Amino acid sequence: MKMPKNPPSIEIIWEQIKADKELIPKIFGERFAPLVKGKYLHWDKLLYYPPPKDLTHEQWWLALKIQRRNLLKQVSLNDKKGQPFQHLEVDPIPEMLHKIDQGAGGFIQMPEQITNPDTKEQYYVSSLIQEAITSSQLEGAATTRRVAKEMIKTGRPPRDRSERMILNNFRTMQQIGKIKDKPLSKELVFEIHRLVTEGTLDEPSAAGRFRTANEKRVVSDMYNEVFHDPPPADKLEKRMAAMCDFANSKAPKYFIHPVIRSIILHFWLAYDHPFVDGNGRTARALFYWSMLRHGFWLFEFISISQIIRKAPAKYGRAFLYTETDDNDLTYFIIYHLDVIRRAIKELHEYIKRKTEKLQTIERELRGIVVLNHRQRALISHALRHPHQLYTIKSHQTSHNVVYQTSRLDLFDLELRGLLKCHKVGRMWHFTPVDELEERLAKLA
Numbered sequence: 001m002k003m004p005k006n007p008p009s010i011e012i013i014w015e016q017i018k019a020d021k022e023l024i025p026k027i028f029g030e031r032f033a034p035l036v037k038g039k040y041l042h043w044d045k046l047l048y049y050p051p052p053k054d055l056t057h058e059q060w061w062l063a064l065k066i067q068r069r070n071l072l073k074q075v076s077l078n079d080k081k082g083q084p085f086q087h088l089e090v091d092p093i094p095e096m097l098h099k100i101d102q103g104a105g106g107f108i109q110m111p112e113q114i115t116n117p118d119t120k121e122q123y124y125v126s127s128l129i130q131e132a133i134t135s136s137q138l139e140g141a142a143t144t145r146r147v148a149k150e151m152i153k154t155g156r157p158p159r160d161r162s163e164r165m166i167l168n169n170f171r172t173m174q175q176i177g178k179i180k181d182k183p184l185s186k187e188l189v190f191e192i193h194r195l196v197t198e199g200t201l202d203e204p205s206a207a208g209r210f211r212t213a214n215e216k217r218v219v220s221d222m223y224n225e226v227f228h229d230p231p232p233a234d235k236l237e238k239r240m241a242a243m244c245d246f247a248n249s250k251a252p253k254y255f256i257h258p259v260i261r262s263i264i265l266h267f268w269l270a271y272d273h274p275f276v277d278g279n280g281r282t283a284r285a286l287f288y289w290s291m292l293r294h295g296f297w298l299f300e301f302i303s304i305s306q307i308i309r310k311a312p313a314k315y316g317r318a319f320l321y322t323e324t325d326d327n328d329l330t331y332f333i334i335y336h337l338d339v340i341r342r343a344i345k346e347l348h349e350y351i352k353r354k355t356e357k358l359q360t361i362e363r364e365l366r367g368i369v370v371l372n373h374r375q376r377a378l379i380s381h382a383l384r385h386p387h388q389l390y391t392i393k394s395h396q397t398s399h400n401v402v403y404q405t406s407r408l409d410l411f412d413l414e415l416r417g418l419l420k421c422h423k424v425g426r427m428w429h430f431t432p433v434d435e436l437e438e439r440l441a442k443l444a
Helices: 010-017 023-028 057-069 093-104 117-138 145-154 161-179 186-197 233-247 258-272 279-293 305-310 312-324 330-365 373-384 392-399 403-415 436-443
Strands: 073-078 084-087 226-228 419-424 427-432
Touching (some): 010 057, 023 057, 073 233, 073 258, 084 258, 093 258, 093 330, 117 161, 117 279, 117 305, 117 330, 145 161, 161 186, 161 279, 186 279, 226 312, 258 279, 258 312, 258 330, 305 312, 305 330, 312 330, 330 373, 330 436, 373 392, 373 427, 392 403, 403 427
Antiparallel strands (some): 419 427
């Protein structure tokens, strides 16, 4: 990733043109929109567009900045020099927020699979695994999804640092759902950081505490080009208190949409970089905490990291655009809203693929001659009700057969690895195996 070109100083541009009586009306007489062809452009991108009305790129930039400055709102986050970060709700932000309000906070038009208690859990766990893996991979973890999924589902201990990062992320995401109603505090941020970094730091004592003055951290590339130099360690205590006030809606005094607040919280933790390591994972965890706290329950099932990982340079560039253009958070907000949009779309597509796969398996199930019609009916039901409990008596009643026939059906399914059983008192209980779809695919 390359550093973006720093925008020219609008004060210098103004000094150069303020005496030009023909040019001034062109810049101030026309109402330039804050966007260019529907895009909120940084100077780095504006250079690739032809300027209007015989203006130079610098003069056009001045006109855009004047329009933007009139709309910007400050937040309580300041940079290292004490200058505030700011943002504006320009198109397409209001429309994107409206769609998130409709699609991530209510139950209207939500996929039945994640509102149905019988199937909700499998999609929830799958999403946690997806976010745990991709969030860790963004920070350098090198493990395949298959291996990571096997580790989490079987409960085996992690074999290396990469697997430990993934398991930590999985457990952190589980915990986020439990602590979403707690107000954010330094102690809670430290708890999240400890969960994220347990067993992965070169210095174990660095978990759950601020970096110190002699643990200075910068964000740089492999060629040691510094992209971000965070605030000094002696400022972190005060900055964390301000961040928690912001997260708990105590500041600023004007209304900020909860999704925007969650996105800025993500940026804030990443900007302050308060820890020796694990800042990115902690920042994304705080974003989830904030979204769930504000009632966007669908984010239990959504993985933003899998979208970010597809183009990590865009993630970094969104931070850099904000820092290099007068602390304008609008760049990061628009980028993050698009990540959310794509993550929601990805969830719906995943559910569609799973539903189609299930329908295919059910069709193939009819052709599995080693199973009788009663067994096929039970397994078809089990595919859609993965936590269903079956007994010899219930199967006997459902199909109007004698006890011995029902018993043989169920134990045969257990023998073929499709059901698991255990005895409660004198009664056998049968439940679907965790990987029922995969087992059926092999049997078919």
